[in-house]
Amino acid sequence: MSRRLPLYKTSRVLYDRVTHEREVSAMDAHKLRRALRAAFPHTIPIMVSFLFLGMTYGLYARASGLGWQWATAMSALVFGGSLEFVAVSMLMAPFAPLQTFLLAFVIQARHLFYGLSLLDRYRGLGAKKPYMIWTLCDETFSINVSTDPPEGVDRGWFMFFISLLDQLYWITGATLGGLLGSMLPFDTAGLDFIMTAMFTVFLTEQLLKEKRHGPALIGAGAAVGCLVLLGADSFMIPAMAAITALLVLFRGPIERGLEE
Amino acid sequence: MTTLQMYMTVALCVLGTQLTRWLPFLLFSGRRTPPLVEYLGKALPGAVFTLLIVYCLRHTDVLGGSHGLPELIAMAAVVGLHLWKRKLLLSVAGGTILYMALVQLVF
Numbered sequence: 001m002s003r004r005l006p007l008y009k010t011s012r013v014l015y016d017r018v019t020h021e022r023e024v025s026a027m028d029a030h031k032l033r034r035a036l037r038a039a040f041p042h043t044i045p046i047m048v049s050f051l052f053l054g055m056t057y058g059l060y061a062r063a064s065g066l067g068w069q070w071a072t073a074m075s076a077l078v079f080g081g082s083l084e085f086v087a088v089s090m091l092m093a094p095f096a097p098l099q100t101f102l103l104a105f106v107i108q109a110r111h112l113f114y115g116l117s118l119l120d121r122y123r124g125l126g127a128k129k130p131y132m133i134w135t136l137c138d139e140t141f142s143i144n145v146s147t148d149p150p151e152g153v154d155r156g157w158f159m160f161f162i163s164l165l166d167q168l169y170w171i172t173g174a175t176l177g178g179l180l181g182s183m184l185p186f187d188t189a190g191l192d193f194i195m196t197a198m199f200t201v202f203l204t205e206q207l208l209k210e211k212r213h214g215p216a217l218i219g220a221g222a223a224v225g226c227l228v229l230l231g232a233d234s235f236m237i238p239a240m241a242a243i244t245a246l247l248v249l250f251r252g253p254i255e256r257g258l259e260e
Numbered sequence: 261m262t263t264l265q266m267y268m269t270v271a272l273c274v275l276g277t278q279l280t281r282w283l284p285f286l287l288f289s290g291r292r293t294p295p296l297v298e299y300l301g302k303a304l305p306g307a308v309f310t311l312l313i314v315y316c317l318r319h320t321d322v323l324g325g326s327h328g329l330p331e332l333i334a335m336a337a338v339v340g341l342h343l344w345k346r347k348l349l350l351s352v353a354g355g356t357i358l359y360m361a362l363v364q365l366v367f
Binding site for chain 2: 044045048049070073074077078079080083084087090091092093094095097100101102103104105107108109110111112113114115116117118119120122123129133134136138142145146187189190191193194195196197198199200201202203204205206210213214215216217218219220222223224227232235236239240243244247248251254255258
């Protein structure tokens with residue numbers, strides 16, 4: 001490896017390496033800008049939804065007696081809407097460490113699904129990957145699992161910017177909500193429907209794209225069934241277990257459908 | 261609750277959350293993914309959106325109140341708008357504004 005070179009050759013090698021690296025870093029900056037520009041439009045609906053929902057969350061935390069720093073910190077570290085709301089009420093209650101941990105795991109368990117679905121797409125992304133796993137959420141997942149960037153845009157950086165922008169929107173919203181207190185000028189009742197609307201669009205797209213709808217039907221059936229049987233507060237984990245079991249049970253036909 | 265306990269509560273929320281995010285990658289990233297896991301990775305996203313919609317609507321009272329009518333109407337509007345123009349922002353904004361109008365003014 002360290003074969004000795006004459007001095008003029010060594011300096012030539014060094015010169016080449018330095019100029020090469022300069023070109024590479026210029027190319028990198030260009031690559032980053034392109035990826036950011038390609039990613040941003042996909043996040044606009046999420047920006048609207050996260051800014052408003054984040055503000056709602058900040059207001060709620062503030063009204064419950066927490067400083068705005070708590071809303072900001074939880075948005076950055078937990079970054080999960082439902083749990084952050086629950087966490088506010090847990091912070092106001094007596095300290096219950098085990099319950100806190102289990103509740104957090106249960107409320108967020110759907111991320112296990114997302115991780116499995118993203119194993120391949122997140123492979124080989126280097127230093128970007130830990131951050132992208134840290135900030136994996138419903139919305140980032142639904143874009144990164146389904147959207148390929150246009151030709152010539154780096155896929156890893158595209159997905160990284162989706163993750164980054166989504167988290168920045170949420171942190172900004174929560175912080176604004178915490179700071180603004182209760183000065184919102186209009187009635188926001190019903191605004192939370194924005195989430196339902198978004199998932200409905202993603203489902204519509206998916207139904208248009210695929211030929212057979214086995215997994216979608218299994219998801220709907222298991223979710224509604226468990227909701228009716230077990231109620232709103234405890235149906236998610238059983239529903240996810242039922243979905244996994246049904247997918248395994250009907251693996252043959254579903255796999256053939258996926259390959260078509 | 262003392263300030264230290266508050267920090268610990270947040271830390272436990274972070275721990276519980278991050279476990280759900282990291283486990284799949286820690287368990288299956290290093291070696292070849294088993295075929296069953298790979299299949300689930302392909303089939304699950306198709307089931308997740310319906311699950312998430314049910315999750316979003318889990319507090320909708322079908323038997324009382326407005327019987328889930330605002331939700332049903334607004335979702336139909338979202339699908340309709342989307343089949344018509346196929347623009348994400350239009351479908352989402354249109355459906356949400358309609359829903360807000362329905363729950364604030366009609367129901």
